[in-house]
Amino acid sequence: MTTTEASGLATAPPGTREGARPAVGARITRMLTRAPIAILLAVIGIAWLVPTVGLLLTSLLLPSEIQSTGWWHTITDTGLLSLENYRRVLDDGAITSSLWTTVWISVGGTLLPIIVGALAAYAFAFLEFPGRDWLFIIVVGLLVVPIQMALIPIFSLYNDLGIFDTIIGLILFHTAFGLPFAIFLLRNFFVGIPRELLEAARIDGASELRIFVRVILPLGLPAIASLAIFQFLWTWNDLLIALTLGRDTQPITVAIFSQLRQFGSNIEIIAPAAFISLVIPLAVFFAFQRYFVQGLLAGSVK
Amino acid sequence: MANVTFDGIWKVYGDDTVAVRDLSLDIGDGEFVVLVGPSGCGKTTALRMVAGLEEITSGELRIGDRTVNEVPAKDRDIAMVFQSYALYPHLTVFENIAFGLRLQKVEKAEVEKRVTDAARVLGLEPYLRRKPRALSGGQRQRVAMGRAIVRRPRVFLMDEPLSNLDAKLRVQTRAEISRLQSDLGVTTIYVTHDQVEAMTMGDRVAVMRKGVLQQVAAPQVLYDEPANLFVAGFIGSPSMNLFRGTIAQDGDALVADLGEARLPLSAATLERRPALRAHAGREVVVGIRPEDLEDPAHARDPDAPRLRGRVVLREALGSEIVAHLATGLRDVDIDPEERGVDPQEAGIAEGAAVSGETPLVARISPRSGISEGEDAELAVDVSALHFFDPGNGLGISDAEPVIGASA
Numbered sequence: 209m210t211t212t213e214a215s216g217l218a219t220a221p222p223g224t225r226e227g228a229r230p231a232v233g234a235r236i237t238r239m240l241t242r243a244p245i246a247i248l249l250a251v252i253g254i255a256w257l258v259p260t261v262g263l264l265l266t267s268l269l270l271p272s273e274i275q276s277t278g279w280w281h282t283i284t285d286t287g288l289l290s291l292e293n294y295r296r297v298l299d300d301g302a303i304t305s306s307l308w309t310t311v312w313i314s315v316g317g318t319l320l321p322i323i324v325g326a327l328a329a330y331a332f333a334f335l336e337f338p339g340r341d342w343l344f345i346i347v348v349g350l351l352v353v354p355i356q357m358a359l360i361p362i363f364s365l366y367n368d369l370g371i372f373d374t375i376i377g378l379i380l381f382h383t384a385f386g387l388p389f390a391i392f393l394l395r396n397f398f399v400g401i402p403r404e405l406l407e408a409a410r411i412d413g414a415s416e417l418r419i420f421v422r423v424i425l426p427l428g429l430p431a432i433a434s435l436a437i438f439q440f441l442w443t444w445n446d447l448l449i450a451l452t453l454g455r456d457t458q459p460i461t462v463a464i465f466s467q468l469r470q471f472g473s474n475i476e477i478i479a480p481a482a483f484i485s486l487v488i489p490l491a492v493f494f495a496f497q498r499y500f501v502q503g504l505l506a507g508s509v510k
Numbered sequence: 511m512a513n514v515t516f517d518g519i520w521k522v523y524g525d526d527t528v529a530v531r532d533l534s535l536d537i538g539d540g541e542f543v544v545l546v547g548p549s550g551c552g553k554t555t556a557l558r559m560v561a562g563l564e565e566i567t568s569g570e571l572r573i574g575d576r577t578v579n580e581v582p583a584k585d586r587d588i589a590m591v592f593q594s595y596a597l598y599p600h601l602t603v604f605e606n607i608a609f610g611l612r613l614q615k616v617e618k619a620e621v622e623k624r625v626t627d628a629a630r631v632l633g634l635e636p637y638l639r640r641k642p643r644a645l646s647g648g649q650r651q652r653v654a655m656g657r658a659i660v661r662r663p664r665v666f667l668m669d670e671p672l673s674n675l676d677a678k679l680r681v682q683t684r685a686e687i688s689r690l691q692s693d694l695g696v697t698t699i700y701v702t703h704d705q706v707e708a709m710t711m712g713d714r715v716a717v718m719r720k721g722v723l724q725q726v727a728a729p730q731v732l733y734d735e736p737a738n739l740f741v742a743g744f745i746g747s748p749s750m751n752l753f754r755g756t757i758a759q760d761g762d763a764l765v766a767d768l769g770e771a772r773l774p775l776s777a778a779t780l781e782r783r784p785a786l787r788a789h790a791g792r793e794v795v796v797g798i799r800p801e802d803l804e805d806p807a808h809a810r811d812p813d814a815p816r817l818r819g820r821v822v823l824r825e826a827l828g829s830e831i832v833a834h835l836a837t838g839l840r841d842v843d844i845d846p847e848e849r850g851v852d853p854q855e856a857g858i859a860e861g862a863a864v865s866g867e868t869p870l871v872a873r874i875s876p877r878s879g880i881s882e883g884e885d886a887e888l889a890v891d892v893s894a895l896h897f898f899d900p901g902n903g904l905g906i907s908d909a910e911p912v913i914g915a916s917a
């Protein structure tokens with residue numbers, strides 16, 4: 209929205225020849241300036257897209273052809289394509305149940321750290337309490353603790369607590385390791401929200417919780433949305449934690465992994481399952497993308 | 511609605527900044543009191559303590575006979591208009607105004623009615639569905655007002671609500687706020703550094719300086735009888751002329767001896783300021799309002815005593831001429847920041863200040879033939895002179911200065 213306005217202002221007034229000439233030159237210069245970036249982005253886009261398209265087409269190959277035919281043949285011979293693999297995968301109880309497991313883990317492992325992290329970030333940003341700054345520094349320090357370090361201790365802790373191999377156990381692990389970044393990101397975003405807004409709400413009769421829900425959350429939406437995407441992708445694609453802290457609680461990553469055989473993998477299962485597991489975070493990304501808006505604070509205090 | 515009482519209020523910030531020092535002030539039910547003073551004198555801090563946004567270091571604050579020192583902001587039933595407006599950027603104008611009502615769980619129909627009423631009064635009806643970013647500065651200011659009035663609070667607090675508006679809109683909005691306040695009859699504390707706002711809006715004006723309350727009075731009283739040098743210099747534009755002199759005995763009569771000139775003290779003056787007699791033979795500061803000087807050719811009393819000087823600046827404003835004269839009189843050091851005149855406006859006179867003395871400023875008849883660079887004489891209305899004790903800066907009026915007098 210802002211960009212539209214800006215470019216509208218930048219355009220030369222219509223009908224003035226003198227005005228038009230430098231504008232063309234300027235446009236070419238601008239294109240040339242941007243060209244390297246545009247080319248780089250195109251290369252990255254293609255490099256990412258080719259294997260993805262390859263995976264999609266492989267997943268659509270006829271089961272009889274899948275071991276022998278390369279996916280690029282489908283571009284010339286569309287007769288090789290069918291939905292048969294997807295039908296089989298979705299009929300496969302093990303795969304669908306692990307998909308649901310992943311959904312639960314990812315939704316829980318995204319919501320919980322965001323809720324807890326946002327509350328903590330609110331406190332760090334706006335409430336006065338002793339040791340606040342030191343606590344925050346410690347939280348930031350936790351960012352660099354590697355997950356691998358915690359796997360074995362958490363494994364035995366979970367055994368003692370009886371939450372080894374449970375969805376809740378995995379959610380809690382993702383929450384614990386997602387929190388430092390969540391708090392760090394949200395706190396830094398929240399401190400940019402003018403204090404007067406909170407004070408105005410307080411005078412309007414709002415409690416801290418209401419200020420949080422009615423003022424801070426809506427204004428923090430861009431940060432929360434980006435955090436949600438990061439965290440969702442992370443938990444959705446996790447294999448390591450699920451392998452370590454689960455046995456029968458298998459998310460889709462583990463399910464796909466277990467389909468890999470030493471001699472001849474089950475491509476007809478792996479390809480569609482992998483594509484499904486790739487499409488869902490993508491859909492989440494596009495769903496949240498519209499919250500990446502700039503200038504949400506405009507008109508408030510200036 | 512309620513009265514507000516500051517009872518010996520102090521505010522000391524963590525780093526030992528004393529922002530408000532022993533402030534005692536009674537604000538009556540429905541009264542419009544303006545807190546005025548130079549930037550950094552503690553006005554905002556005082557206001558925020560009433561709002562409950564700032565802890566009170568010591569003293570007692572009462573709203574409607576209830577001590578509220580420990581009452582959180584949300585339970586004080588006050589409304590505040592912030593200097594920055596602080597509108598909720600994600601809510602429409604309607605929801606901004608309705609925010610407080612919704613929190614109070616006011617019925618839906620009632621919310622609708624009250625918000626629309628407030629919007630009508632403020633001329634905001636066409637904008638109710640807009641977000642703040644799509645409003646002009648003046649409209650945002652009115653949304654902030656709407657948010658305050660719709661709650662029907664016991665006290666309005668306003669912190670420089672007009673400072674972000676352009677000059678013309680400021681004058682207009684000033685009048686609107688005054689009218690609104692008297693219509694609603696809600697006790698109001700209004701903070702500004704602009705003495706024109708203070709004079710035009712307040713039932714009473716409280717002048718602050720460095721955290722200390724200097725004087726509280728109706729605007730005209732403040733102007734006519736400033737309690738001390740600070741108030742004298744701060745209130746009025748152009749500022750009061752202040753010069754050092756002595757009260758001297760001249761036969762039976764008393765005169766103010768300014769060195770270059772001697773101004774006789776009329777019987778009327780002495781009657782109004784009996785304490786002056788006690789100052790005979792002592793140093794005083796003599797104050798002359800610019801409008802109490804006149805071109806002798808146009809003065810009511812052509813025989814009035816005169817001050818002489820060279821005209822260093824002549825500003826013809828149409829309705830009057832503001833003349834700046836270098837007189838050689840001994841001036842009083844007053845930090846220009848502590849004069850209530852906008853430093854930018856005052857900037858014109860800077861050239862004159864370089865000469866090491868404050869010029870005598872006079873507002874005289876537009877028909878005066880006075881011209882820049884020439885010597886001129888000005889007639890002084892001696893009955894309107896002000897006198898201050900240079901020792902403590904207090905005005906010399908009906909009694910000996912209160913400070914130092916024990917009960």
Ligand SMILES: Nc1ncnc2c1ncn2[C@@H]1O[C@H](COP(=O)(O)OP(=O)(O)O)[C@@H](O)[C@H]1O
Binds near residue numbers: 547548551554555
């Ligand atoms: N939060 C704060 N912490 C420390 N000092 C402050 C704070 N707020 C204001 N002050 C100081 O207190 C004094 C009064 O400030 P303020 O009330 O904002 O003045 P005004 O509104 O009259 O300009 C100033 O010296 C200011 O620097």
Ligand SMILES: [Mg+2]
Binds near residue numbers: 550553554555
């Ligand atoms: Mg202020």
